[in-house]
Amino acid sequence: MEHVDMIKEEADTLRTLLAKRLGLKRGSLSRRVAKAGRRLPTAVRNDIAVVAEAENLARHPKLAIRLDPTATKGAYDRAVAHLKAIDVADRRKGFALSILGSVAFNILAVIFLLIVVLRWRGLA
Incomplete structure (x- = not known):
């Protein structure tokens, strides 16, 4: 056994x-x-x-x-x-980079939409 x-x-x-x-x-x-x-x-x-x-x-x-x-x-x-x-460290790094990439994309999207709205209203 x-x-x-x-x-x-x-x-x-x-x-x-x-x-x-x-x-x-x-x-x-x-x-x-x-x-x-x-x-x-x-x-x-x-x-x-x-x-x-x-x-x-x-x-x-x-x-x-x-x-x-x-x-x-x-x-x-x-x-x-x-x-x-x-690799635990690589998984953590990948997770952090994923979050940072999402935040950066969202910030760029908001800035782009802000510029579009300002141009549309004739303010920029």
Whole structure:
């Protein structure tokens, strides 16, 4: 039953990575994946769901026999590879630049509309 212990360690590792990389610190593994939503690709969400299901089955001794450790290990490896590739600083920088770009566009649009209205009224 060493694969049951391995599955629990894999689930703990995925929880830690989801907390560090995406800020998902509360709830079960499946709940965290649901909260991640679009931040994770569908394949990675499915892989983490496989590990979460295996963790649930591993809690019951009779159901733990049904587990396929190679499938669980493959899903775990793919999920960890994706989560480790996420650069938190780059995500924050991209988010900040996105907001700044939106604000700059809105300011330019307001200035343009102000100039159009002033010309239309004959004031500029």
